[in-house]
Amino acid sequence: MAIAVRRWRTWLWVLPAVGLLLIFVYYPVVDNVRLSFFSWDAFDPTPTFVGVDNYVAAAEDPVFWRSLFNNTAYAVVSLIFQVGLAMVLAALLEEFVGRRLRGPLRTLYFIPAAMSITVVGILFSFIYNPEFGLLNRALEAVGLGQFAVAWLGQESTAIWAIIAMSQWQSIGYCAVLFVVAMQRVPREYYEAATVDGAGPIRSFFAVTVPMVREMTTLLVILTISGAFLVFNEVMVMTAGGPNNSSQVLGTWLYRQAFFEDDMGYAATVATVILVITFTIAALQMWVTQRRRVEA
Amino acid sequence: MSQQTAVAVPVEAPVRPSAVKPSASPWATFGKVILRLLVWAGLAALAVAIFYPLLWMVLSGFKSNQEIFSEPWGLPGALRWENYRHAWDLGVVRYFTNSLIVTIGSIITVTLISAWAAYGLTRIQLPLSNAVVLLILGGLMLAPTVALIPLFRLLQFIGIYDTYWALIVLYTAFRLPFTVFLIRAYMIELPHEVDEAATIDGASHAQIFWSVILPMCRPILVSAALLQALFAWNEFVFALVFISDENLKTLPVGLVSMQSRLLTDWPVVFAGLTIAALPMVLLFLIGQRQFLRGLTEGVGK
Numbered sequence A: 001m002a003i004a005v006r007r008w009r010t011w012l013w014v015l016p017a018v019g020l021l022l023i024f025v026y027y028p029v030v031d032n033v034r035l036s037f038f039s040w041d042a043f044d045p046t047p048t049f050v051g052v053d054n055y056v057a058a059a060e061d062p063v064f065w066r067s068l069f070n071n072t073a074y075a076v077v078s079l080i081f082q083v084g085l086a087m088v089l090a091a092l093l094e095e096f097v098g099r100r101l102r103g104p105l106r107t108l109y110f111i112p113a114a115m116s117i118t119v120v121g122i123l124f125s126f127i128y129n130p131e132f133g134l135l136n137r138a139l140e141a142v143g144l145g146q147f148a149v150a151w152l153g154q155e156s157t158a159i160w161a162i163i164a165m166s167q168w169q170s171i172g173y174c175a176v177l178f179v180v181a182m183q184r185v186p187r188e189y190y191e192a193a194t195v196d197g198a199g200p201i202r203s204f205f206a207v208t209v210p211m212v213r214e215m216t217t218l219l220v221i222l223t224i225s226g227a228f229l230v231f232n233e234v235m236v237m238t239a240g241g242p243n244n245s246s247q248v249l250g251t252w253l254y255r256q257a258f259f260e261d262d263m264g265y266a267a268t269v270a271t272v273i274l275v276i277t278f279t280i281a282a283l284q285m286w287v288t289q290r291r292r293v294e295a
Numbered sequence B: 001m002s003q004q005t006a007v008a009v010p011v012e013a014p015v016r017p018s019a020v021k022p023s024a025s026p027w028a029t030f031g032k033v034i035l036r037l038l039v040w041a042g043l044a045a046l047a048v049a050i051f052y053p054l055l056w057m058v059l060s061g062f063k064s065n066q067e068i069f070s071e072p073w074g075l076p077g078a079l080r081w082e083n084y085r086h087a088w089d090l091g092v093v094r095y096f097t098n099s100l101i102v103t104i105g106s107i108i109t110v111t112l113i114s115a116w117a118a119y120g121l122t123r124i125q126l127p128l129s130n131a132v133v134l135l136i137l138g139g140l141m142l143a144p145t146v147a148l149i150p151l152f153r154l155l156q157f158i159g160i161y162d163t164y165w166a167l168i169v170l171y172t173a174f175r176l177p178f179t180v181f182l183i184r185a186y187m188i189e190l191p192h193e194v195d196e197a198a199t200i201d202g203a204s205h206a207q208i209f210w211s212v213i214l215p216m217c218r219p220i221l222v223s224a225a226l227l228q229a230l231f232a233w234n235e236f237v238f239a240l241v242f243i244s245d246e247n248l249k250t251l252p253v254g255l256v257s258m259q260s261r262l263l264t265d266w267p268v269v270f271a272g273l274t275i276a277a278l279p280m281v282l283l284f285l286i287g288q289r290q291f292l293r294g295l296t297e298g299v300g301k
Helices: A002-013 A015-035 A053-059 A062-095 A099-114 A117-127 A134-141 A158-183 A187-195 A200-211 A213-229 A232-237 A249-258 A263-294 B002-024 B026-060 B065-070 B081-123 B129-141 B144-158 B164-189 B193-200 B205-216 B218-234 B237-242 B251-261 B266-286 B288-300
Strands: none
Touching: A002 A015, A002 B081, A015 A263, A015 B081, A015 B129, A015 B144, A015 B164, A053 A263, A062 A099, A062 A158, A062 A200, A062 A213, A062 A249, A062 B026, A099 A158, A099 B026, A099 B266, A117 A134, A117 A158, A117 A232, A117 B026, A117 B251, A117 B266, A134 B026, A158 A200, A158 A213, A158 A232, A158 B026, A158 B288, A187 A200, A200 A213, A213 A263, A232 A249, A249 A263, A249 B144, A249 B237, A263 B129, A263 B144, B026 B266, B065 B266, B081 B129, B081 B164, B081 B205, B081 B218, B081 B251, B081 B266, B129 B164, B144 B164, B144 B237, B164 B218, B164 B237, B164 B288, B193 B205, B205 B218, B218 B266, B218 B288, B237 B251, B251 B266, B266 B288
16 A cells, blocks of 8 residues: 555656646647537627537638638648758758858758747738838839739738748748758768769759658648648738638637637637647658558 | 770779769859859848848838838938837837746746656656656647637636736646657666666655756756747747736737837837847857757657
8 A cells, every 4th residue: 555655656746747738738628629519608608509500600601711721721832841942951051051151051041930920920011011011122123013012911912921921930940950850861871872973963862852751751740730720920910811811720710719709619610720730640640650660 | 905905994984984074064064053053042042031131120120210111221320229219118128028927937837847757757667657658748739729718718717817827837738748758858868877876875756856867957958948938938829818918918919019009100110029039039049059959859759
């Protein structure tokens, strides 16, 4: 008995962490799924069970689908820039740029990632500003004045302008992660490729790409789930407007919960996000597992 | 004679391509030079695209409202430090202090609680320790947005809604999985002989933790603290939803409300942005190596 008590007393070490996680992370996430089958608002604060009504409402809500589309667009563009281009950028920094410039360039490219998304968001809403923004002035300066528009004020461009800002902020961060992965590739592999007559482009595809595969998988997952969780930049730059054209799932749920006072519907949108991000995470585990078995 | 040359040629052959190639075709060399120039141009363009907006932000903070419109590319006519003073007095000082409190508070709680848990998971035979690892690891997959609505109810129920504690507690809870794994990966590598020696000397686990293991973990604790600082200083969703008192707002949310209050006083907003960004950029420049170690350890494992 005394031994059992002493054994369980060792749990004191993990208790704070486990307790905080259960109360403030796990419980709310599970409760959110439950609440998605209920309906309540500020005037009637006791949730009433409504079955799948909220899900039906989502399926019939054009803004919900618009948000889903925007999140998907975010994911696709981010994959191209933050995985594809970032990998090329990292390889250039490692193999092409000389020792002296490598460090400073890496630091410079990384700086935006150290800044708050709010700061970057407000800064870019100034850059996109039709009256004094840098972007339109630059377009006018090179004779492309006819393309100068109110980037955040038009339904057709708002979400793309936000996505572009996000690439600006994150490409350096992803490149630095790739750089670290590339530094772990043994030099002999590159030397062997050179002896075999491979040029820099061939050895990028034959050595670098396969050797940093784990980092690539990881960044693909992080980028996709990040794209479905996006909230801050949209909130800061357009709050989903104009006319809900730049709404994403995160901002739509925020709006439903705290402006439209439709908490149950907001919980439903949150559950959709949970399912998407969870599926992606499960997919990653499955892929890494299978690879380990193969290897 | 002829036989000798016949032998000599194949020996020479493999050496030739690499030795002769560069001067073989002037066009190939020309193409290579062009390619190099293009790559350099691309890298330089990216550097400018990243650096110029930042420079523009800092400089615009010194401009007058009129200069912002008439000379968006130009230098400010004078170093108007009063814009920065003005931004500071108009609310940045309060947001700054709030961010500082929440950031430092959550750094202390998250590193301590994580180190604690990591010790339990790596140095002690814990009942159900695999389940605990799984539970903590699983937390990595759960995002703040997904828990927003129940958390709103929960925090009001506990009575910490609209207080510093709401943010400190949430910044701790949601960053625990990452931080525990970061510190755990480091603790696993520490040799077990040190605790054994201390145990023989009669030290308890608590004593070993505080006076032996924790000091040895200093490098990774620094990384963990820096990454937590970056997270807490810049966090937006929780700060937006769970703080409504203007006096308690942190920088990311405060800046947005300041921007809407100062609709047309652009230079002051630019100055506010610069002040808000500066601490983390400086911290990153100073502690770059620790930052990157934390990122790659945490991401890679």
